[in-house]
Amino acid sequence: MTAVAPVIHSTVPRELQFKVLVIGEFGVGKTAVIRRYTEGHFSPYYKLTIGVDFAVKTLDWDAKTKVTIQMWDIAGHERFGHMTRVYYKYAVAAIVVFDLSRPPTFEAVLKWVSDIREKVTLCDGRPIPVLLLANKCDIDSITIQPEVISNFCKQHLIDAWFLTSAKEDINIGDAMKWLVGRILEVRSSSPAPAPVVRTLAPEDPPEKPSSYCCSMVCSEPGVVLAWCTANPDDGVGMVSHWLIIF
Numbered sequence: 001m002t003a004v005a006p007v008i009h010s011t012v013p014r015e016l017q018f019k020v021l022v023i024g025e026f027g028v029g030k031t032a033v034i035r036r037y038t039e040g041h042f043s044p045y046y047k048l049t050i051g052v053d054f055a056v057k058t059l060d061w062d063a064k065t066k067v068t069i070q071m072w073d074i075a076g077h078e079r080f081g082h083m084t085r086v087y088y089k090y091a092v093a094a095i096v097v098f099d100l101s102r103p104p105t106f107e108a109v110l111k112w113v114s115d116i117r118e119k120v121t122l123c124d125g126r127p128i129p130v131l132l133l134a135n136k137c138d139i140d141s142i143t144i145q146p147e148v149i150s151n152f153c154k155q156h157l158i159d160a161w162f163l164t165s166a167k168e169d170i171n172i173g174d175a176m177k178w179l180v181g182r183i184l185e186v187r188s189s190s191p192a193p194a195p196v197v198r199t200l201a202p203e204d205p206p207e208k209p210s211s212y213c214c215s216m217v218c219s220e221p222g223v224v225l226a227w228c229t230a231n232p233d234d235g236v237g238m239v240s241h242w243l244i245i246f
């Protein structure tokens with residue numbers, strides 16, 4: 001009789017970490033979208049982002065997969081634009097945000113998409129997925145029509161777009177869910193799978209981690225280091241310190 005080798009299906013949970021860029025013109029609501037998603041609140045006050053900021057959110061994607069999204073909140077103001085090549089490094093997706101009540105911020109989307117396509121690709125050379133957010137849909141007197149946005153996305157190979165409001169919490173969660181799904185889909189179709197940051201040992205406790213340390217080391221001039229601290233109750237984290245060495 002021939003012995004049949006048992007088929008072993010891995011039940012070891014995996015933890016994946018993805019770097020996602022959030023870009024777009026100043027004042028469009030990038031920080032507000034990130035805050036809404038990671039902390040669940042909104043501030044009506046505008047405090048411009050200087051350089052780059054970070055936020056981290058951990059999701060139980062399915063029974064076997066924990067996903068940590070590291071969101072890089074890139075300043076939209078022109079004067080901080082010279083560092084984007086460093087900030088974009090190792091990103092696996094980008095969210096481009098524009099303000100529905102300010103048409104010039106929609107016109108600037110192409111500039112941001114081109115910047116991404118020129119400066120960052122996946123490790124196998126494919127372009128990173130791009131999600132477009134038409135933010136501030138709570139404001140009346142909006143003149144940009146949905147079909148114009150849809151056509152624009154088709155024409156420039158933008159993967160998807162959503163009407164959002166960070167203020168009223170419209171579509172932020174759905175948009176992020178779509179993006180994580182897309183990142184996983186792209187990753188699974190890659191000839192060289194993206195690295196698994198950490199595989200949890202079976203004896204690891206299933207609770208959410210109380211803190212993280214994440215660092216980005218760039219081969220370009222400059223080193224970017226970020227220390228993230230997560231809230232043990234909801235797994236939501238914010239970078240507590242960051243440092244760029246030139």
Ligand SMILES: Nc1nc2c(ncn2[C@@H]2O[C@H](COP(=O)(O)OP(=O)(O)OP(=O)(O)O)[C@@H](O)[C@H]2O)c(=O)[nH]1
Binds near residue numbers: 028031043076166
């Ligand atoms: N009505 C409304 N206001 C919003 C919304 N999202 C953001 N805002 C406001 O728009 C202003 C700018 O938001 P930010 O999130 O700081 O903009 P940003 O894109 O991060 O700007 P930079 O950091 O300068 O690049 C703030 O006053 C926010 O309160 C929204 O969905 N609806």
Ligand SMILES: [Mg+2]
Binds near residue numbers: 030031047049073076
């Ligand atoms: Mg900001």
